[in-house]
Amino acid sequence: xxxxxxxxxxxxxxxxxxxxxxxxxxxxxxxxxxxxxxxxxxxxxxxxxxxxxxxxxxxxxxxxxxxxxxxxxxxxxxxxxxxxxxxxxxxxxxxxxxxxxxxxxxxxxxxxxxxxxxxxxxxxxxxxxxxxxxxxxxxxxxxxxxxxxxxxxxxxxxxxxxxxxxxxxxxxxxxxxxxxxxxxxxxxxxxxxxxxxxxxx
Ligand code: HEM
Numbered sequence: 001x002x003x004x005x006x007x008x009x010x011x012x013x014x015x016x017x018x019x020x021x022x023x024x025x026x027x028x029x030x031x032x033x034x035x036x037x038x039x040x041x042x043x044x045x046x047x048x049x050x051x052x053x054x055x056x057x058x059x060x061x062x063x064x065x066x067x068x069x070x071x072x073x074x075x076x077x078x079x080x081x082x083x084x085x086x087x088x089x090x091x092x093x094x095x096x097x098x099x100x101x102x103x104x105x106x107x108x109x110x111x112x113x114x115x116x117x118x119x120x121x122x123x124x125x126x127x128x129x130x131x132x133x134x135x136x137x138x139x140x141x142x143x144x145x146x147x148x149x150x151x152x153x154x155x156x157x158x159x160x161x162x163x164x165x166x167x168x169x170x171x172x173x174x175x176x177x178x179x180x181x182x183x184x185x186x187x188x189x190x191x192x193x194x195x196x197x198x199x200x201x
Contacts, residue, residue: 003071003072003073004072006073007072007073007074010073010074010075010077011077015077015078015080015081018078018081018082018085019081019084019085022057022081022082022085023085023088025049025053026049026050026053026088026089026092029045029046029049029050030046033045033046043096043100043101044101046096046100047093047096047097047100047101050089050090050092050093050096051093051121051165053089053093054086054089054090054093054161055158055161055162055165055179057082057083057085057086057089058086058154058157058158058161058183059158059179059182059183059186060082060086061079061082061083061086061154062154062155062158062183062186063186064076064078064079064082065079065190066186066189069189080135083131083132083135083151083154084132084135086128087128087131087132087135090124090125090128090161091125094122094125097118116167117164117167117168118164120160120163120164120167121160121161121164123160124156124157124158124160124161124164125157127153127154127156127157127160128153128154128157130150130153131150131151131153131154131157134147134150134151155183155186155187155190158183159180159183159184159187161179162176162179162180162183163180165179165180166180
C-alpha cells in the first residue's frame, strides 16, 4: 500500500530534478574550497569529497534494481540520470587531480604508473567513459540487447572505485571496506542463483 503510494508519487517527479539537485554538493564543496572553507589543504579535501560523491552515486545507481526487487519501490526512471551524475563527479574528481593536484601534463602517466591506487582509479574512470557516451536514447535504441551488457561494466568500475579507496587509505579503515562489501552484495543479488534463493526467502 505505502509502496504503491510512493511509486505513484515518484511517477510525478520529473527526471530533471536529479540533474538539478545532485550537482549541489559538488558546487557547494567547490565554493567552500574557493572561500577557505575546506581547511588547510583545500585541493586534497575537494579531491577526496568528489571521490566520495562519485562512489556514493555509483552505489546509489547499483542499489536501484535490488530496491525494486526486494521492496517494490520503483526508482528505475532515475537510474540513468544517477549514472550520468556519477560520471560528472568522477570527471570533476579526475580534473581536480589533473589540473589542481598534478599541475603538469608530463606527470600524468608517471603518476598513473607510480601510484597503484591512481592506476586502479583511472581504470575505473576509463570503464565509465563508454557508459557515459552511450547513456542517450539514441544509443539505447541502436545498441539494443548489447546496451545492458555494456552497462554491466558499471559493476567492474564500482569495484575498481572501491578498491582504489581501500588502496589509498592508510591503516585500517572500515568505510572503504563497507563500500566494497555493499557493491559485492549488489553484484551477488544479480546472480540468478542468489536471486532465486532470496526470492524464496
Ligand atoms: C570510479 C572511479 C573513481 C572513484 C569511485 C574514486 C573514488 C575516490 C574516493 C572514495 C577517494 C577517497 C576519498 C576520501 O579520502 O574520503 C578518492 C581519492 C582520490 N582519488 Fe579517486 N576515484 C576514482 C577515480 C580516480 C581517478 C581517475 C583518479 C586520477 C587519475 C583518482 C585520484 C584520486 C586521488 C589522487 C585521491 C586522493 C588521495 C589522497 O587522499 O591524497 N581517482 N577517490
